[in-house]
Amino acid sequence: MNTELNLNKARREFIKATALATGGVFLHGSTFAAGHSNVDDTIKIALVGCGDRGTGAAFQALATKYNIKLVAMADAFQDRLDASYKNLVEKYKEKIDVPKERQFIGFDGYKKAIALADVVLLVTPPGFRPIHFEEAVRQGKHVFMEKPVAVDSPGIRKVLAAAELAKQKKLNVVVGLQRRYQSNYREVLKRIQDDQIGDIVSGQVYWNSGGVWVRPRTAGQTEMEYQMRNWYYFNWLCGDHIVEQHVHNIDIANWVKNAYPVSIQGTGSRAWRTGKEYGEIYDNHAVELTYSDGSVIYSQCRHFEGITNRVDETFQGTKGRVYLSANNTGKLWDAKGNEIYTHNGKGNANPYQTEHDELFEAIAKNEYKFWDAERAAKSCFTAIAGRYATYSGQIIKWDEALNADNDLMPTTLSWDALPKILPDENGIYPVARPGKIKVI
Ligand SMILES: NC(=O)c1ccc[n+]([C@@H]2O[C@H](COP(=O)([O-])OP(=O)(O)OC[C@H]3O[C@@H](n4cnc5c(N)ncnc54)[C@H](O)[C@@H]3O)[C@@H](O)[C@H]2O)c1
Numbered sequence: 001m002n003t004e005l006n007l008n009k010a011r012r013e014f015i016k017a018t019a020l021a022t023g024g025v026f027l028h029g030s031t032f033a034a035g036h037s038n039v040d041d042t043i044k045i046a047l048v049g050c051g052d053r054g055t056g057a058a059f060q061a062l063a064t065k066y067n068i069k070l071v072a073m074a075d076a077f078q079d080r081l082d083a084s085y086k087n088l089v090e091k092y093k094e095k096i097d098v099p100k101e102r103q104f105i106g107f108d109g110y111k112k113a114i115a116l117a118d119v120v121l122l123v124t125p126p127g128f129r130p131i132h133f134e135e136a137v138r139q140g141k142h143v144f145m146e147k148p149v150a151v152d153s154p155g156i157r158k159v160l161a162a163a164e165l166a167k168q169k170k171l172n173v174v175v176g177l178q179r180r181y182q183s184n185y186r187e188v189l190k191r192i193q194d195d196q197i198g199d200i201v202s203g204q205v206y207w208n209s210g211g212v213w214v215r216p217r218t219a220g221q222t223e224m225e226y227q228m229r230n231w232y233y234f235n236w237l238c239g240d241h242i243v244e245q246h247v248h249n250i251d252i253a254n255w256v257k258n259a260y261p262v263s264i265q266g267t268g269s270r271a272w273r274t275g276k277e278y279g280e281i282y283d284n285h286a287v288e289l290t291y292s293d294g295s296v297i298y299s300q301c302r303h304f305e306g307i308t309n310r311v312d313e314t315f316q317g318t319k320g321r322v323y324l325s326a327n328n329t330g331k332l333w334d335a336k337g338n339e340i341y342t343h344n345g346k347g348n349a350n351p352y353q354t355e356h357d358e359l360f361e362a363i364a365k366n367e368y369k370f371w372d373a374e375r376a377a378k379s380c381f382t383a384i385a386g387r388y389a390t391y392s393g394q395i396i397k398w399d400e401a402l403n404a405d406n407d408l409m410p411t412t413l414s415w416d417a418l419p420k421i422l423p424d425e426n427g428i429y430p431v432a433r434p435g436k437i438k439v440i
Contacts, residue, residue, distance in 0.1 A: 040067075041066075041067050041364070042067050042068075042069050043066055043067060043068050043069070043118050043119060043360065043363060043364065044069055044071045044116065044117045044118045044119070045058070045061055045068055045069070045070050045071065045117050045118070045119045045120065045121060046070070046071060046072040046073070046074070046113040046114055046116055046117035046119075046120045046121070047070060047072070047073045047074070047084070047113070047120075047121045047123065048073075048074045048075075048109075048110045048113055048114065048120060048121065048122050048123065048124060048132055049074075049075060049121075049122065049123035049124030049125075049128075049146075050073050050074075050075040050080050050081045050083075050084035050085070050123075051075075051080055051084070051123065051124075053123050053146055053176075054075075054084065054121060054123030054124075054146075055083075055084040055087055055088065056352065057121045057123050057144060057146070057176070057352075057356070058070060058084070058088055058121060059088070059091065059092075060352055060353050060355070060356040061119075061121060061144070061356045061360065062088070062091075062092045062095050063353065063356070064356050064357050064360040064361075065357075066360045066361070066363075066364045068095060068360065069095055069096075069097055070088065070092075070095060070096050070097065070098055071097050071098060071102060071116050071117060072098060072102040072103075072104070072112070072113040072116040072117060073085060073098050073102070073103050073104070073113065074103075074104040074105075074109035074110045074112070074113035075104075075105060075109070076105070076106060076107060076124070076228055077105070077228075077229075078105050081103055081105060085098060085103070102116060107413040107414065110128075110131075110132050110135060111135055114132075114135055114136050114139050114141055115139060117141060118141065118142065118363070119141060119142040119143070119144065119359075119360075119363060120132075120136045120141050120142075120143055120144075121143075121144045121145070122136065122143060122144070122145035122146065123145070123146045125228075125231040125237040125238060126146070126147070126148040126149065126150060126151055126237070126238065126239055126243070126244065126380075127150075127151050127155070127231075127236050127237040127238070127239070127408070127409060128237075129145060129146075129148070129149045129150055129155070129159070130149070130150045130154075130155040130156075130158035130159050130162075131158075132145075133145055133149065133158075133159055133162050133373070134158055134159075134161075134162045137162040137165050137166045137169065137171060138162075138165075140169055140171065141171065142171050142172045142173070142359070142363055143166070143171065143172070143173045143174070143373075144173075144174045144175075144176070144355065144356065144359055145173070145174075145175055145176065145373075146175070146176040147175055147176050147177050147247055147248070147251075147376060147380065148239055148243050148244060148247050148380040148383070149175060149373065149376050149377050149380050150239075150377065150380055150381075150384070151235060151236065151237070151238065151239035151243060151384065151408060152235075152236075152239075152384065152404075152406055152407060152408045152409075153381070153384070153401060153402055153403065153404040153405070153406055153440065154404075154405065154406070154407045155407075155408075155409075156377050156380065156381045156384065156402065157402065157403075159373060159376075159377040159380075160373075160374060160377050160378075162373065163371070163373035163374040163377060164374075166371065166373060167371055170368040171368075172359055172362050172363055172368060172369060172370040172371075173370055173371055173372050173373045174355050174356075174358070174359040174370045174372050175372040175373060175376035176352075176355060177247070177248060177251045177372070177376055177379065178248075178351035178352050178354075178355055179248060179251070179252055179326060179351065180251070180255070180372070181351040181354040181355045181358065182326065182328070182348070182351035182354070183328075183343070183348045183349065183351075184324065184325075184328050184329060184330035184343040184345060184348065185252070185255075185324060185330065187330060187341075187343050188322060188324055188330035188331075188332065188341070188343065189255060189256070191332055191341055192256055192315075192317070192322060192332075193258070195319075196319070196320065196332055196340060196341070197315075197317030197318075197319050197320035197321060197322055197332055197333075197334075198317040198318030198319030198320065199293070199295075199317055199318045200256055200257055200295060200315050200316070200317050201295050201316055201317065201318060202295060202296055202297065202298075202315070202316045203253055203256065203257075203295075203297040203298070203313065203314060203315035203316065204297070204298045204299075204300070204313070204314050204315075205246075205249035205250060205252060205253050205297060205298070205299045205300075205312075205313045205314075206249060206299075206300050206301065206310045206311060206312055206313070207241075207245050207246040207248065207249055207300075207301040207302075207311050208300060208301065208302050208304070208308070208309050208310045208311065209245075209302075209303065209309045209311060210303060210304070210305045210306075210309070211272075211273060211283070211303035211304075211305065212232055212241075212303070213232070214230065214232075214233075214277050214278070215229045215230040216230075216277065217230070217277075222415050222416055223418060223419060223422065223423075224410070224414070224415050224416065224417055224418070224419060225415055227279075227419050227421075230277070230279065232244065232279075232281070233277070233278050233279025233280065233281050233429075234279045234280060234281075234419070234421060235280060235281065235387075235408055235421070236408035236409055236410065236419060236420065236421065238281065239380075239383070239384060239387065240281040240282060240285075240387045241281060241282075241283075241285075241301060241303055242268075242282075242285040242287070242299075242301050242383050242386050242387050242390070243380060243383040243384055243386075243387060245301065246285070246299065246301035246383060246386075247379055247380055247382075247383040248326075249299065249301075249311070249312075249313055250289070250299055250379055250382050250383050250386070251375075251376070251379035251382075252313045252324060253289060253297040253299065253313065253315075253382075254375075254378065254379050254382060256313075256315050256322075257291055257295065257297070259291050259292065259293075260291075260378050260379075260381075260382060260398065261289040261290055261291050261297075261382055261385075261398060262290060262291065262292045262397070262398050263290045263395055263396060263397050263398065264287060264288065264289055264290070264382070264385045264386055264388075264389045264395070264396045264398075265287070265288055265290075265389050265394075265395045265396065266285060266286055266287030266288060266299075266386055266389040266390045267285075267286055267390055267393070267434075268282045268284050268285035268286065268287075268390030268391070269282055269283075269284060270282050270283050270284075270431060271283060271284060271304070272284075272303065272304045272305065273303060276423065276426070276427045276428050276429065279421075279429050280421055280429040280430060280431055280432070282387075282390060282391075282431075282432075283302060283303045283304065284301070284302035284303070284304070285299075285300070285301050285302070285386060285387070285390045286298075286299070286300045286390075287299045287300075287386040287389055287390065289382065289386075297315075299386065311325070311326065312324060312325035312326075312329075313325070319334065319335055320332060320333050320334040320335050320340065321333050327345070328343065328345025328348050329343065329345060330342070330343035331343070358370070381398075381401075381402060384401075385398065385401050387439075388401055388404075388439045388440055390432075390434070391432035391434065391437065391439045392432075392434055392435075392437070392438075392439040392440070393434030393435050394439075396440075400440075401440055404440035406439070406440050408420060
């Protein structure tokens with residue numbers, strides 16, 4: 001028997017075993033369903049959230065060397081799904097099998113799309129991630145999901161519970177904190193864990209850049225549609241930019257420390273982005289993450305135009321120091337300042353592609369290798385707690401904050417329902433004033 005046939009046989013056996021272990025849910029709607037007569041090696045994927053990154057993630061899944069087929073798509077908006085479908089079909093016509101009846105529009109389409117796939121790509125704005133991830137795990141699907149994985153404490157608790165269930169069901173879960181899949185970070189982290197710079201006593205992590213897009217209000221939009229389109233500026237959808245972007249660098253702090261902070265304090269404001277088109281979020285946060293061993297990592301993020309930008313991480317250890325950046329740089333020095341390792345970035349793989357190459361390899365080989373959800377949830381929670389600290393001006397304690405009952409999600413999800421945050425008669429949204437509002 002050739003290798004491929006062996007692989008198919010191994011997969012059939014693994015899937016049968018997983019189906020027994022999970023009460024069959026793993027196989028629902030899958031090519032590999034027990035009793036399905038046409039067992040083949042096609043891995044069916046569904047895309048939930050067909051925007052810029054979702055379309056990119058689908059490209060990356062389809063670019064892996066495995067037999068992947070996109071069979072379902074779901075988006076809140078018809079125009080976003082149509083644009084994504086067009087892009088994908090232009091490049092991968094033979095791998096796209098998403099007729100109209102497998103294109104789902106609105107808030108509830110995700111359930112139907114998830115049911116049709118073996119692996120789901122969850123790439124909406126992060127406010128929806130806990131609901132979508134919980135459903136994907138309930139249905140027994142492998143998952144690629146983008147960061148952040150939630151925007152508030154109840155959302156994080158939901159993701160942590162689903163992460164635990166995913167482990168029990170042996171579902172591979174990769175989260176798009178792509179530095180974890182980037183070779184300079186992997187090489188440097190190996191050396192830090194190998195004690196080359198000793199215990200980490202301090203650090204600095206940064207995401208200082210210009211801002212992102214604004215999607216202006218258009219005539220006839222309901223408040224719900226406006227916030228959904230302009231999602232970056234509303235916490236129930238985005239979590240603020242400390243969560244949406246800076247989580248990447250905060251996750252590196254937690255990875256380097258191999259721990260999560262016990263308390264967090266900081267300060268922030270709106271200095272540059274003050275108009276009503278910027279909703280309720282801040283444009284700068286400066287936060288201290290204190291770990292149980294007393295070490296403190298300083299975190300800074302801002303969206304200001306026209307001044308010095310910096311997106312990277314530095315850490316100081318008892319025997320040396322380290323510099324890391326997503327531009328493929330990684331350097332270690334000993335205590336005397338001698339360089340002890342420099343990462344050669346030439347020819348390094350694109351980490352966005354590596355995420356999918358490694359995930360689909362595990363799935364194709366019927367291996368259980370990825371359980372990113374728990375650590376991603378904890379790093380996202382670190383960033384969320386940073387927002388609690390800057391908005392409230394209080395010292396935030398990890399355990400207490402994680403148990404907070406501050407669900408930001410609207411009570412009803414429909415186009416004419418109202419989100420919890422609303423503008424005043426001049427179109428201005430309330431912005432957190434430390435000392436004046438209750439955050440948790
Ligand atoms: N890892 C990275 O470097 C990276 C880079 C960019 C974006 N992202 C993450 O990817 C996610 C998406 O960002 P984006 O830039 O693609 O935004 P986007 O606005 O381009 O796309 C989001 C899509 O989700 C859809 N959507 C919203 N609510 C939905 C719902 N309830 N059900 C189905 N579809 C829904 C929107 O209509 C839109 O098409 C975010 O979490 C973002 O942080 C990660």
